[in-house]
Amino acid sequence: xxxxxxxxxxxxxxxxxxxxxxxxxxxxxxxxxxxxxxxxxxxxxxxxxxxxxxxxxxxxxxxxxxxxxxxxxxxxxxxxxxxxxxxxxxxxxxxxxxxxxxxxxxxxxxxxxxxxxxxxxxxxxxxxxxxxxxxxxxxxxxxxxxxxxxxxxxxxxxxxxxxxxxxxxxxxxxxxxxxxxxxxxxxxxxxxxxxxxxxxxxxxxxxxxxxxxxxxxxxxxxxxxxxxxxxxxxxxxxxxxxxxxxxxxxxxxxxxxxxxxxxxxxxxxxxxxxxxxxxxxxxxxxxxxxxxxxxxxxxxxxxxxxxxxxxxxxxxxxxxxxxxxxxxxxxxxxxxxxxxxxxxxxxxxxxxxxxxxxxxxxxxxxxxxxxxxxxxxxxxxxxxxxxxxxxxxxxxxxxxxxxxxxxxxxxxxxxxxxxxxxxxxxxxxxxxxxxxxxxxxxxxxxx
DNA sequence: TCTGGGGTCCTAGGACCC
DNA sequence: TCTGGGGTCCTAGGACCC
Numbered sequence: 001x002x003x004x005x006x007x008x009x010x011x012x013x014x015x016x017x018x019x020x021x022x023x024x025x026x027x028x029x030x031x032x033x034x035x036x037x038x039x040x041x042x043x044x045x046x047x048x049x050x051x052x053x054x055x056x057x058x059x060x061x062x063x064x065x066x067x068x069x070x071x072x073x074x075x076x077x078x079x080x081x082x083x084x085x086x087x088x089x090x091x092x093x094x095x096x097x098x099x100x101x102x103x104x105x106x107x108x109x110x111x112x113x114x115x116x117x118x119x120x121x122x123x124x125x126x127x128x129x130x131x132x133x134x135x136x137x138x139x140x141x142x143x144x145x146x147x148x149x150x151x152x153x154x155x156x157x158x159x160x161x162x163x164x165x166x167x168x169x170x171x172x173x174x175x176x177x178x179x180x181x182x183x184x185x186x187x188x189x190x191x192x193x194x195x196x197x198x199x200x201x202x203x204x205x206x207x208x209x210x211x212x213x214x215x216x217x218x219x220x221x222x223x224x225x226x227x228x229x230x231x232x233x234x235x236x237x238x239x240x241x242x243x244x245x246x247x248x249x250x251x252x253x254x255x256x257x258x259x260x261x262x263x264x265x266x267x268x269x270x271x272x273x274x275x276x277x278x279x280x281x282x283x284x285x286x287x288x289x290x291x292x293x294x295x296x297x298x299x300x301x302x303x304x305x306x307x308x309x310x311x312x313x314x315x316x317x318x319x320x321x322x323x324x325x326x327x328x329x330x331x332x333x334x335x336x337x338x339x340x341x342x343x344x345x346x347x348x349x350x351x352x353x354x355x356x357x358x359x360x361x362x363x364x365x366x367x368x369x370x371x372x373x374x375x376x377x378x379x380x381x382x383x384x385x386x387x388x389x390x391x392x393x394x395x396x397x398x399x400x401x402x403x404x405x406x407x408x409x410x411x412x413x414x415x416x417x418x419x420x421x422x423x424x425x426x427x428x429x430x431x432x433x434x435x436x437x438x439x440x441x442x443x444x445x446x447x
Numbered sequence: 448t449c450t451g452g453g454g455t456c457c458t459a460g461g462a463c464c465c
Numbered sequence: 466t467c468t469g470g471g472g473t474c475c476t477a478g479g480a481c482c483c
Binding site for chain 1: 474475476477478479480481482483
């Protein structure tokens, strides 16, 4: 369903562009180590519980796909080279990718490291044609980064994304076929094309929703176009029903949002060997808290809500969260809350995954605790600053202790003895940082 | 085939305030 | 005394995306 040669849409006809880098992580690995070229390469977890994040086209010929358990991937392709992933490298390439897109227009929105939506409307006055802009984008990404990509053009995000998928090469019977590079869905064809797609092709329809739709006899997008939205809402929820019906009619109100604001950071880890007992879990939580704290500080954020989640060996999960009246960004505070929350969970089984997340961000300047003590950033008196920080930390510690107490009170009934013991340790951990008020970290505030 | 780690958004119920 | 309803925040869980 690609563009016919005679068609050359204007920016008004094809305002939205979607670029998707081919086999991104795996391609970067091959660029950094040319001896991998032509071999089946994947990036992901190599262990028993690993999953493939990205697979080269050579690996795809054997049926290796992203999100596939590595054990299965190895079974399908015994020679598969599974690499652990070097995200700093992918981020470096991603930044260059974004630089190239930005040369086309600053009006773009990244999705993960390897995809971008761009709004071409601001190019109207420059008389830029979307097809030539897309071709130039591909050429630069290939020349300057050594990466291949697919580009889709459409009336909205829905069609641009579907088109970029269509632009990609696919594996059929072990052979690589197609790969138009740039695809535009023309208005005369878009309805019919959409109608024939399986519901699973739509954004937001995953395995669970697809199964529900299947039960309702809705297999293709054309089926969705005829369904009563209120009835559908009874099965998939109001928001999902509304967007699905809109998509089925080719409507997509999502804008290209240039500066999306980060809303949460977290760290998840699936252990090669499940953890047994609360002590091992709390020990692991220390590392998680440190990772999350670092992420918060690097984003210049403080978080009011700490969430922990555990997944047991039977694959059931539970989560607990606590929202504080103030924001935190250091590992001791995060750990104190996380530990109290962990104590509230009935650890009835060995634990395969532990997650610690932070959300409800406050700008540092809006943080209640700091506000209360009116730290004056204009003051050049280092000693005053240090004393203010010390006071602030003390109050932070008291507030933190109260917050830990609150968690204990909320969940404590079932395990009073354990909770009491935790409380002591929680405060001890919190105090540890307070005693460090004049340590290295105060410099960044002080002088 | 037996499921990662980084995130986003939605839902439903309860608490609380007016 | 018994009662309503809207708005907002919090919590737990689920689904989805790359």
